[in-house]
Amino acid sequence: MHARSDSTLPAIAVDRALVSLAPPGVLTGCRRIQIEDERYLLPAERASIATREHKARAASGAGRRIAHDLLGRLGSADMAVSRGRLGNPIWPPGTIGSIAHDDEMAVAVAARTDAMRSVGVDVEPALPLPADLLPIVAAPQDRLGDLDPGMGGRVLFAVKEAVYKASFPLDGRVLGFEDIAVDFESGEAVTSSGLRLTVRFAISPRILALAYPAR
Known part of the structure; x- marks a missing residue:
């Protein structure tokens, strides 16, 4: 058995808490934001996110990394979650979801539209x-x-x-x-x-x- 590092424990605890809140049909995920997470932005996502501030783009990348995983689990062929004109994420057809982050942690939730009409998530420091x-x-x-x-x-x-x-x-x-x-x-x-x-x-x-x- 391998012991988990201290850096993974907060994410595991957040993930468990988020799972406990989600209704049936809603998938959840979380990720501790890392400096290189900007790399997870797909080209369409990168083009839609105007900010050039590296920390903000890393947070967006972390959130999209979770979203890509959830969309894959939902069977979506399209993984891009671009940012709309008002900052709202634009999910692929047939799916809905929400992304949030604070300074350290990113979270996302997603579902198919036949299971849930809409969902919103937020994360804040305690x-x-x-x-x-x-x-x-x-x-x-x-x-x-x-x-x-x-x-x-x-x-x-x-x-x-x-x-x-x-x-x-x-x-x-x-x-x-x-x-x-x-x-x-x-x-x-x-x-x-x-x-x-x-x-x-x-x-x-x-x-x-x-x-x-x-x-």
């Missing part, structure tokens, strides 16, 4: 949201339940990011934090356009959020 950001992220209609306000604020941020990523492919609306109401007690979020989504999250080892249309 740290409280800075106090000055909470009034921007939180809205009067949000219900944090028994979450600690500090850590709950970061969870709320991640969940609203995931909700936006899941809602945009459905109605094409650009939403602000104030356009999304989250109720952690019911496990649902509602957008200003009336979309209702199921939300799930984990706090350790990183904050992970997943959102998909409520059934």
Whole structure:
């Protein structure tokens, strides 16, 4: 038996947490971002990502590397996930998904369109949201339940990011934090356009959020 290196342990823990959040039919994956990960960008993806900042392109490459693996598992012949005009990933026909990253970890989720209409994911460090950001992220209609306000604020941020990523492919609306109401007690979020989504999250080892249309 070979012992896993310390560098792989966080990714394994994040992967397990993400799997626990995903509904049937949604595949998940994660990867610790490495400096050479830009190499995983396919030509169409490379052309669609405007930033020249190396760290950002490495993060995009890490996310696409996961996406390529998930698409292969879904049987897709097209692996490219280009970036749309508003920064949204454009998935191959017959598939949907979402990609996210923080400074250290990239995550992605994907499914076939006959299993899920849309899905959104986000990842954040397991740290409280800075106090000055909470009034921007939180809205009067949000219900944090028994979450600690500090850590709950970061969870709320991640969940609203995931909700936006899941809602945009459905109605094409650009939403602000104030356009999304989250109720952690019911496990649902509602957008200003009336979309209702199921939300799930984990706090350790990183904050992970997943959102998909409520059934």
